[in-house]
Amino acid sequence: MAKQPAANYDIVVVGTGIAGLSAALAAAEMGDRVALLEKGKKLGGGTSLSYGGFWIGNNHLAEQDGEKDDLEQVLSYIRYMSGGYSDEAKMLAYATRGAEALRFFEACGVRLHVTRGLTDHYWGVAPGARAAGRHLDPDLTSIRTLGPWQDKIFIPRDQPTEMTLEEVIEWGGITDPANWNWELIGKRRQDGMLGRGTAVVVHFVRELLSRNVDIRIEAAVARLTESNGRIDGAELDNGEVVRARKGVVLATGGYDSNHEMAEHLEGLPGWLTQFPDTLTGDHLRIAGERGAQTRTIHHNFSVFLGFHVPKVHPEDNILFRQASICEMLCPHTIVVNRDGRRFGDEAYFQALVPRLREYDMNKRxxxxxxxxxxxxQQYADAFSFAYRPAGAPIPDWVARADTLEKLGGLLGVDGAGLATTAERFNGFARKGVDEDFRRGAASWTLASAEVWKNKGENRDEPNPRLGTVRVAPFYGIELHPSCFVSHGLLTDANAQVVHQRGKPIPGLYAVGNAAAHTEYGIGYQAGFSLGSAMTFGYLAACHMRDLAPNHKPGDAHEDLAFPDTAARNLG
Ligand SMILES: Cc1cc2nc3c(=O)[nH]c(=O)nc-3n(C[C@H](O)[C@H](O)[C@H](O)COP(=O)(O)OP(=O)(O)OC[C@H]3O[C@@H](n4cnc5c(N)ncnc54)[C@H](O)[C@@H]3O)c2cc1C
Structure with missing residues (x-):
């Protein structure tokens, strides 16, 4: 195929999730000419599907809310969460410069607020954890502000996004959609108002468009170009080259929709994706060809259990129901293995994660x-299954039987073992204490905080995370693992991709899920993913600006380019 002439930019950003959007906006605001390339037909990637939560320590929005945080505490928390799997310099960069990135993007016009009612996951357990102030989510915003681009945003049709996280919590949590304010949601839908991950995308795209960033859809990057040992452009799958004078930022998300790669890199049989089908791990090949190193975060805790909900419309995105933070938080549920045995606290999914990796030497x-x-049936009457209102019939793709023994037979589970497990569990539910796995003891509550709100007073079980499994019919469905990638490109504290020989590859950056999460290691905390992607998107742009031979002091936001004083203060 004849090559087209190259288009010339300062910076080329690949991917339009939070990582790419933040790198592109920061670079444009710093005065660089930016091209933002997206492989899919719409903008937003996995970020559009997200709840839109950002975790940023010691931030000014919390301070305005009366929540005084402290950098030492932030660091203690991330260090604990990382479980020894973090890179100190990258962790320090996330901890100390996340708040700076937040202020930078706020000055650009992106609006976030503190999510009241959401604690750090390990509050009461980890040093430095806090009850409030570090979790942020986007202000509602109108898609109509995007003019002709409004049709180019990926909006999941099967899950409502017209609310803030605080509202979801006030309305009873994500496990209780029947109690949400549907009238308000409907009105907002008519008005084009969005919250959660889609609002994140709209806030950023609006600011990018106002800065004349060239955004291109269906522009899949296939490889990088190089001259004199420096990455200087991206080649699309149609052979077109887009030149980047300063650098290329890979923000292509994970590999979740590349089934073979995901099963191989995660080592968890039965893997299912929860992300759009464009997330196929392209960065591993693209940067691998240039000698990039990768890292695996073993023991990554961000593994969810869930199942695919059959599509209503063939053109819809696959819908992965995260049972880990929905059904499994509610009473009248248990999770069992083939032997019919429980293996952890179902209401705190991270407790199950190490057990999912357990391997039997003899049975292979x-x-x-x-x-x-x-x-x-008690669950079916009172709680939502797979986004359906509480009390709605359980769909026919879920197995059911009038005894647990028979249900076990349908699922390939030892029925006698299942019945014995349920009997023991029912005893715990009546006592209010799970003597095997302490279900309900973890203080993190998220959506389950008010699990019994509006469910009537008439309950005979004293622990809101426990409830007997004893009323027929009994239902069962296989749960599949899915995670926010454990493997990615090795990057340094400036988001530069590190070469096999240990030095950064000049002109090549990776942010978001394309990079290994060495800033927080194994730790799963809601908002780490978006918060750190936004931080490193900003830091990549800062690094290219500072290195740029033609950078003029006095460019926009020079006053916001805070030096590393915070890091220095920590010695
Ligand atoms: C239901 C759900 C809720 C979540 N909630 C939260 C939350 O509240 N907080 C949080 O921190 N995390 C959350 N997450 C995780 C979070 O969504 C992701 O980790 C995050 O969005 C990743 O951002 P990213 O920019 O790295 O990748 P993505 O947002 O996935 O974007 C990557 C983009 O790159 C594009 N791309 C891929 N290959 C190419 C190529 N070759 N050329 C050009 N473009 C390419 C893709 O099409 C895609 O648009 C949630 C996830 C799910 C599924």
Missing amino acids: RHVNLPCFLIFD
Whole structure:
């Protein structure tokens, strides 16, 4: 194919999730000419599907809210969360410069607010954890502000996004959609108002358009170009080259929709994706060809259990229901393995994650995969299953039987074992204490905080995370693992991709899920992913600006380019 002439930019950003959007906006605001390239037909990637939560320590929005945070505490928390799997310089960069990035983007016009009612996951457990102030989510915003670009945003049709996270919590949590204010949601939908991940995308795209950033859809980057040892452009799959004078930022998300790669890199049988089908790990090949190193975060805790909900419209995105933070938080549910045995606190999914990796030497198979969600009619009457209102009929793609023994037979689970497990569990539910796994003891509550709100007073179980599984019919469905990638490109504290020989590759950056999360290691905390992607998107742009031979002091936001004083103060 004849090559087209190259278009010339200062910076080329690949991917339009939070990582790419923040790198592109920061670079444009710093005066660089930016091209933002997206492989899919719409902008937003996995970020559009997200709840839109950002975790940023010691931030000014919390301070305005009366929540005084402290950098030492932030660092203690991230260090604890990382479990020894972090890179100190990158961790320090996230901890100390996340708040700076937040202020920078706020000055650009992106609006976030503190999510009241959401604690740090390990509050009461980890040093430095806080009850409030570090979790942020986007202000509602109108898609109509995007003019002709409004049709180019990926908006998941099957999950409402017209609300803030605080509202979801006030309305009873994500497990209780029947109690949400549907009238308000409907009105906002008519008005084009969005919250959650889609609002994140709209805020950033609006600011990019106002700065004349060239955004291109269906522009899949296939490889990088190089001259004199420096990455100087990206080549699309149609052979077109887009030149980047200062650098290329890979923000292509994970590899979740590349089934073979995901099963191989995660080592968890039965993997299912929860992200759009354009997330196929292209960065590993693209940067691998240039000698990039990768890292795996072993023991990554961000593994969810869930199942695919059959599509209503063929053109919809696959919908992965994160049972880990929905059904499994509610009473009248248990999760069992093939032997019909429980293997952890279902209401705190991170407790199950190490058990999913357990392997039986003699049987030559995983001990707890496959695993199954089991629930009864009490659950079906009172709680939402797979986004349906509480009390709605359980869909026919879920197995059911009038005894647990028979249900086990349908699922390939030892029925006698399942019945014995349920009997023991029911005893715990009546006492209010799970003597095997302490279900309900973890203080992090998120959506389950008010699990019994509006469910009537008439309950005979004293612990809101426990409830007997005893009323027929009994239901069961296989749960599949899915995670926010454990493997990615190795990057340094400036988001530069590191070469096999240990030095950064000049002109090549990776942010978001394309990069290994060595800033927070194994730790899963809601908002780490978006918060750190936004931080490193900003830091990549700062690095290219500072290195740029033609950078003029006095460019926009010079006053916001805070030096590393915070890091220095920590010695
Ligand atoms: C239901 C759900 C809720 C979540 N909630 C939260 C939350 O509240 N907080 C949080 O921190 N995390 C959350 N997450 C995780 C979070 O969504 C992701 O980790 C994050 O969005 C990743 O951002 P990213 O920019 O790295 O990648 P993405 O947002 O996935 O964007 C990557 C983009 O790159 C494009 N691309 C890929 N290959 C190419 C190529 N070759 N050329 C050009 N473009 C390419 C893709 O099409 C895509 O648009 C949630 C995830 C799910 C599924």
